Amino acid sequence: MRLTKFTDYALRVLLLAAARDGTRTTVGMTAEIFGISEAHVKKVVHHLISAGYLSGARGRAGGFELKKDPSDINLGAVIRLCEADFGIFECMAPRGSCLISGVCALPGIGSAARDAFLAVYDKKTLSDILLPASAFDRANPSH
Amino acid sequence: MRLTKFTDYALRVLLLAAARDGTRTTVGMTAEIFGISEAHVKKVVHHLISAGYLSGARGRAGGFELKKDPSDINLGAVIRLCEADFGIFECMAPRGSCLISGVCALPGIGSAARDAFLAVYDKKTLSDILLPASAFDRANPSH
Numbered sequence: 001m002r003l004t005k006f007t008d009y010a011l012r013v014l015l016l017a018a019a020r021d022g023t024r025t026t027v028g029m030t031a032e033i034f035g036i037s038e039a040h041v042k043k044v045v046h047h048l049i050s051a052g053y054l055s056g057a058r059g060r061a062g063g064f065e066l067k068k069d070p071s072d073i074n075l076g077a078v079i080r081l082c083e084a085d086f087g088i089f090e091c092m093a094p095r096g097s098c099l100i101s102g103v104c105a106l107p108g109i110g111s112a113a114r115d116a117f118l119a120v121y122d123k124k125t126l127s128d129i130l131l132p133a134s135a136f137d138r139a140n141p142s143h
Numbered sequence: 144m145r146l147t148k149f150t151d152y153a154l155r156v157l158l159l160a161a162a163r164d165g166t167r168t169t170v171g172m173t174a175e176i177f178g179i180s181e182a183h184v185k186k187v188v189h190h191l192i193s194a195g196y197l198s199g200a201r202g203r204a205g206g207f208e209l210k211k212d213p214s215d216i217n218l219g220a221v222i223r224l225c226e227a228d229f230g231i232f233e234c235m236a237p238r239g240s241c242l243i244s245g246v247c248a249l250p251g252i253g254s255a256a257r258d259a260f261l262a263v264y265d266k267k268t269l270s271d272i273l274l275p276a277s278a279f280d281r282a283n284p285s286h
Contacts (some may be wrong), residue, residue, distance in 0.1 A: 001257070002230050003144055011249060012241070033242055075252070087145050098155070099176060099279065105272040106154060109218070113263035114144070120256035129248040136242065 007082035009036060009044045014073060017054060017066040018126055019133045024063030033136050044082075051081050070130060076122030088114050150225035152179060152187045157216060160197060160209040161269055162276045167206030176279050187225075194224050213273060219265030231257050 012034055017025055027045055031038040045064050048054040055067040066073075080086075087093035088110035091101040101107070155177055160168055170188055174181040188207050191197040198210040209216075223229075230236035231253035234244040244250070 001144060001146055001226050001260075002228055002236075003232060003253075005233070008232050012243075015243070015247070035240070035242070083144050085145055089146060089151050090148070097178070099178070100155075100158070100274060103274060103278050104158070109263060109267055109272070110146075113260045116259040116263050117144075117256045120252060120259050124252055129252070131243060131246055135246050 003079065004083060004085075005040065006044060006047075006084070007079055009034070009040055010048060010078060010082045011075070013041065013044055013048060013064075014053065014066070014078065014126055015129065015131055016136055017064060018070045019131050019136055020065070021133075022065065024057070024061075024065050026063040029063075047082065053078070070126035073126035074122060075124045075126065075129075076118050079118065079121050086114055146222065147226060147228075148183065149187060149190075149227075150222055152177070152183055153191060153221060153225045154218070156184065156187055156191060156207075157196065157209070157221065157269055158272065158274055159279055160207060161213045162274050162279055163208070164276075165208060167200070167208050169206040172206075190225065196221070213269035216269035217265060218267045218269065218272075219261050222261065222264050229257055 013030060016030060016033065027038055027041045030045075031041045034041075045054060045056065049056045049064065052067060053073060054064045056062070056064040085093060087096065089106055090096040091098045091104070092107050092110055098104070156173060159173060159176065170181055170184045173188075174184045177184075188197060188199065192199045192207065196209070196211060196216060197207045199205070199207040228236060232249055234241045234247070235250050235253055241247070
């Protein structure tokens with residue numbers, strides 16, 4: 001059981017944007033810092049811009065920055081936004097099919113477990129996990 | 144976020160074995176009932192035999208049956224047994240690498256969320272979700 005890379009990267013992008021506090025960040029820079037593909041970062045950034053978490057500008061002076069205060073960015077909300085499939089079991093997905101799905105108690109327990117999982121993130125905002133800009137410095141001797 | 148098919152199938156196999164209470168079930172029958180591959184079912188059954196949840200016999204009269212009382216089969220324990228990767232984030236896996244993994248608070252929140260998820264299953268045993276043998280009958284008009 002694991003969150004998708006998409007969600008993982010979204011949280012990293014938000015942490016980086018918060019650390020750079022008002023200084024624009026580029027997709028290329030983000031990809032380099034985390035050693036991940038630019039294409040992935042681009043999709044994540046677009047998604048976070050659409051959802052109002054980031055503001056973005058195109059062109060040479062382009063890049064993205066945080067649009068909301070970190071204390072207004074709830075981690076549970078970010079996870080719900082980014083996780084496409086919260087099915088837990090196949091039968092809980094829209095196209096899921098299992099012979100016993102009409103009578104089985106597992107989907108109910110799965111929903112309760114998912115809610116308990118998300119409740120932990122719902123109690124946290126980006127401001128609870130802020131890092132200094134130096135944490136993202138590849139030349140930082142602590143890494 | 145979803146449990147693996149392996150875990151999903153393991154829970155189905157245990158439900159079926161419990162419903163057939165003392166009557167041996169074959170891999171082929173299980174695969175047919177759930178419309179899934181025999182190869183997958185075989186791996187799951189072997190894993191559950193190794194862990195002491197099922198007993199199995201080879202040959203023409205072969206098959207598997209429940210080895211423990213359903214009230215002694217904790218669902219949280221089954222999920223922990225079957226989920227190979229409980230990393231939540233890449234950085235929590237043994238080979239995970241992320242520049243900020245030494246200073247980031249996300250793995251701690253991920254662990255707490257995973258524990259909250261599992262705690263819901265820990266409170267349930269197979270006896271809480273038992274189904275009658277008729278629930279697995281493809282000819283049952285309720286399906």
